[in-house]
Amino acid sequence: xxxxxxxxxxxxxxxxxxxxxxxxxxxxxxxxxxxxxxxxxxxxxxxxxxxxxxxxxxxxxxxxxxxxxxxxxxxxxxxxxxxxxxxxxxxxxxxxxxxxxxxxxxxxxxxxxxxxxxxxxxxxxxxxxxxxxxxxxxxxxxxxxxxxxxxxxxxxxxxxxxxxxxxxxxxxxxxxxxxxxxxxxxxxxxxxxxxxxxxxxxxxxxxxxxxxxxxxxxxxxxxxxxxxxxxxxxxxxxxxxxxxxxxxxxxxxxxxxxxxxxxxxxxxxxxxxxxxxxxxxxxxxxxxxxxxxxxxxxxxxxxxxxxxxxxxxxxxxxxxxxxxxxxxxxxxxxxxxxxxxxxx
Amino acid sequence: xxxxxxxxxxxxxxxxxxxxxxxxxxxxxxxxxxxxxxxxxxxxxxxxxxxxxxxxxxxxxxxxxxxxxxxxxxxxxxxxxxxxxxxxxxxxxxxxxxxxxxxxxxxxxxxxxxxxxxxxxxxxxxxxxxxxxxxxxxxxxxxxxxxxxxxxxxxxxxxxxxxxxxxxxxxxxxxxxxxxxxxxxxxxxxxxxxxxxxxxxxxxxxxxxxxxxxxxxxxxxxxxxxxxxxxxxxxxxxxxxxxxxxxxxxxxxxxxxxxxxxxxxxxxxxxxxxxxxxxxxxxxxxxxxxxxxxxxxxxxxxxxxxxxxxxxxxxxxxxxxxxxxxxxxxxxxxxxxxxxxxxx
Numbered sequence: 001x002x003x004x005x006x007x008x009x010x011x012x013x014x015x016x017x018x019x020x021x022x023x024x025x026x027x028x029x030x031x032x033x034x035x036x037x038x039x040x041x042x043x044x045x046x047x048x049x050x051x052x053x054x055x056x057x058x059x060x061x062x063x064x065x066x067x068x069x070x071x072x073x074x075x076x077x078x079x080x081x082x083x084x085x086x087x088x089x090x091x092x093x094x095x096x097x098x099x100x101x102x103x104x105x106x107x108x109x110x111x112x113x114x115x116x117x118x119x120x121x122x123x124x125x126x127x128x129x130x131x132x133x134x135x136x137x138x139x140x141x142x143x144x145x146x147x148x149x150x151x152x153x154x155x156x157x158x159x160x161x162x163x164x165x166x167x168x169x170x171x172x173x174x175x176x177x178x179x180x181x182x183x184x185x186x187x188x189x190x191x192x193x194x195x196x197x198x199x200x201x202x203x204x205x206x207x208x209x210x211x212x213x214x215x216x217x218x219x220x221x222x223x224x225x226x227x228x229x230x231x232x233x234x235x236x237x238x239x240x241x242x243x244x245x246x247x248x249x250x251x252x253x254x255x256x257x258x259x260x261x262x263x264x265x266x267x268x269x270x271x272x273x274x275x276x277x278x279x280x281x282x283x284x285x286x287x288x289x290x291x292x293x294x295x296x297x298x299x300x301x302x303x304x305x306x307x308x309x310x311x312x313x314x315x316x317x318x319x320x321x322x323x324x325x326x327x328x329x330x331x332x333x334x335x336x337x338x339x340x341x342x343x344x
Numbered sequence: 345x346x347x348x349x350x351x352x353x354x355x356x357x358x359x360x361x362x363x364x365x366x367x368x369x370x371x372x373x374x375x376x377x378x379x380x381x382x383x384x385x386x387x388x389x390x391x392x393x394x395x396x397x398x399x400x401x402x403x404x405x406x407x408x409x410x411x412x413x414x415x416x417x418x419x420x421x422x423x424x425x426x427x428x429x430x431x432x433x434x435x436x437x438x439x440x441x442x443x444x445x446x447x448x449x450x451x452x453x454x455x456x457x458x459x460x461x462x463x464x465x466x467x468x469x470x471x472x473x474x475x476x477x478x479x480x481x482x483x484x485x486x487x488x489x490x491x492x493x494x495x496x497x498x499x500x501x502x503x504x505x506x507x508x509x510x511x512x513x514x515x516x517x518x519x520x521x522x523x524x525x526x527x528x529x530x531x532x533x534x535x536x537x538x539x540x541x542x543x544x545x546x547x548x549x550x551x552x553x554x555x556x557x558x559x560x561x562x563x564x565x566x567x568x569x570x571x572x573x574x575x576x577x578x579x580x581x582x583x584x585x586x587x588x589x590x591x592x593x594x595x596x597x598x599x600x601x602x603x604x605x606x607x608x609x610x611x612x613x614x615x616x617x618x619x620x621x622x623x624x625x626x627x628x629x630x631x632x633x634x635x636x637x638x639x640x641x642x643x644x645x646x647x648x649x650x651x652x653x654x655x656x657x658x659x660x661x662x663x664x665x666x667x668x669x670x671x672x673x674x675x676x677x678x679x680x681x682x683x684x685x686x687x688x
Contacts, residue, residue, distance in 0.1 A: 030670055033668070033670055034668045034670045034671050035668075037665065037668030037669065038665045038666070038668070038669070040665075043667065075570050089525075119371075135396075198466075198610065281663060282659050282663070285659045285662045285663060286659050288656065288662070288669055289655075289658055289659060289662060289669045289672065289673070292670055292673050293645065293649070293669075293670045293672075293673040293676060294409075294642065294679055295644070296670070296673035296674060296676075297641045297642065297645045297677060298641065299636070300555030300677050301637065301641045305634075305637070311630065311633075314633055315629045315630050315633060317660075318629045318632070318633060319625060319626070319629060321381065321382045321385065324377070324378045324379075324380070324382070325380045325381070325629075325632055325633045325637075326377055326381070326636060326640070327378050327535045328633065329633070329636050329637040329639075329640035330640060332637060332640075332642075333395055333637075333641060333644050333680075333681060334681055335642055335681070336681055337677060337678055337679070337680055337681005337682050337683075338681050338682060339681075344526075
């Protein structure tokens with residue numbers, strides 16, 4: 001059986017190898033993703049984000065149980081920015097895997113983040129596409145909701161849960177706009193603690209204020225064309241009719257999970273309804289393409305500069321100040337397009 | 345006199361027009377920058393960053409006075425992320441301009457930031473290159489030191505001052521690594537307040553801990569090639585021998601400014617010494633090129649997608665799932681290189 005067939009049969013070792021290839025940025029990863037693509041697009045992609053200590057892992061475990069009880073296979077992609085090396089992430093995997101170690105319908109993998117600029121997104125998007133294509137029915141993306149990178153990753157999700165805990169009162173105002181933009185369901189976890197109702201009220205108030213603020217893709221694209229590629233990528237394509245819900249849970253005791261699943265199901269129904277619209281489908285695909293295209297441009301651009309000492313020769317031309325970097329950049333882009341792409 | 349000659353004569357109206365072109369992302373801006381480039385590279389670029397309320401504007405005013413007293417012309421580029429629209433920035437300009445309104449040797453311009461992804465850098469880098477070419481002898485970049493964007497902008501500066509205030513004690517630990525990486529001189533402003541010495545000691549301690557942590561360009565470039573373009577751009581090219589200094593000031597009373605100027609001069613001398621090295625020159629130029637190159641790739645990539653409905657046709661191909669976005673992205677990059685660049 002060839003590698004892609006083994007992946008499509010959800011063979012654990014093949015899957016682990018592909019994810020390692022993706023994580024290492026090998027050309028084999030991209031070639032495999034090309035062949036997997038026709039099989040992707042069936043998974044339900046669920047995002048969970050929240051500050052450290054908000055109970056994400058506990059809630060994730062609860063959701064795994066619920067989806068397993070429904071007979072769904074579940075893959076978890078946990079992005080852990082606190083660990084620059086994979087050692088910590090692997091340990092975390094082991095601890096979290098214990099409950100699901102014997103269940104072939106569950107796959108959990110943690111990824112450490114790397115670098116500021118797009119390092120995180122690079123691997124996570126491809127990992128999610130791969131797991132989707134391999135036939136995992138629910139793909140759960142868990143992030144710590146702090147940075148721009150995390151927001152980018154959560155934009156992939158069909159439904160995103162944002163976790164809060166009581167007593168975050170004053171902090172709610174400080175929550176980044178990006179996090180609010182992606183929230184379909186707010187989960188006030190540890191709701192047995194004092195202040196849970198206040199947190200709910202503050203969220204309700206904030207949602208009232210924020211309604212209608214989200215710019216449309218058309219508005220973003222009109223922004224002088226300058227940040228257009230970034231803006232079109234940034235826009236989250238989500239059902240317009242959905243009003244974010246607020247759910248209280250005590251995840252470690254399993255309380256409120258029924259209500260949370262109900263909210264998830266309701267959003268899923270709304271998402272699937274919206275997905276019938278050709279405009280909605282096109283907007284999702286456009287975003288998917290733009291993210292891959294941007295990475296392709298940068299990767300091709302970089303490998304061009306590194307080949308045949310192009311970068312060194314460009315810098316030498318700049319040293320004399322006879323040639324300017326704007327014209328040199330134009331020429332490099334024209335030249336790289338004229339060459340066959342390197343494998344990957 | 346043609347437009348470029350008027351710019352080189354530092355004509356105020358011509359300069360204002362070019363900055364507006366840059367801010368609006370017009371193709372004329374890029375064509376002008378190409379012609380200005382041979383004249384750039386002479387200015388001293390000084391960065392000032394610090395939280396709101398740390399006294400950046402007051403300190404900037406003090407520095408303008410000192411450089412003017414030395415007979416230097418000074419241009420200030422203030423990047424104000426708090427204002428999404430330029431209204432606020434323009435008002436700020438007026439207030440700040442009052443003291444220098446009649447001085448033709450001072451130019452102050454505020455820019456509002458836009459968008460998350462590179463919107464800020466796009467204009468600021470070009471603005472600084474333009475002011476440099478126009479013959480402004482000191483170009484001062486003022487940012488609020490909070491985000492990745494601000495760090496990117498400050499990387500342009502030859503010498504960067506990071507402002508602190510007493511009582512930030514606990515927050516120092518929370519300061520982003522990126523801010524520390526760019527600091528040549530720490531300024532503890534409002535040093536008449538309680539806790540100034542403690543802040544100084546904490547900074548000293550932090551500098552002791554952090555020494556030698558900064559990765560080299562070679563290390564970054566080896567990072568699997570994945571984040572290489574980003575990493576090479578991110579690396580700040582700075583004199584290796586320099587040990588960051590800590591200076592106390594009370595800017596609104598003009599106290600400590602002598603000591604600060606001394607630290608700035610010392611760093612300047614070190615910077616100019618390092619600049620004699622061909623490797624250092626090449627590293628600076630490489631970074632300058634990479635930043636422009638990345639923007640060129642994205643801009644060319646975007647205008648390609650928008651022309652002849654390329655993006656629409658790509659999305660249609662994806663809808664059938666017969667074509668995958670990875671191959672379509674490869675083809676688009678090859679195709680855009682085969683076309684003549686649009687003007688700008």
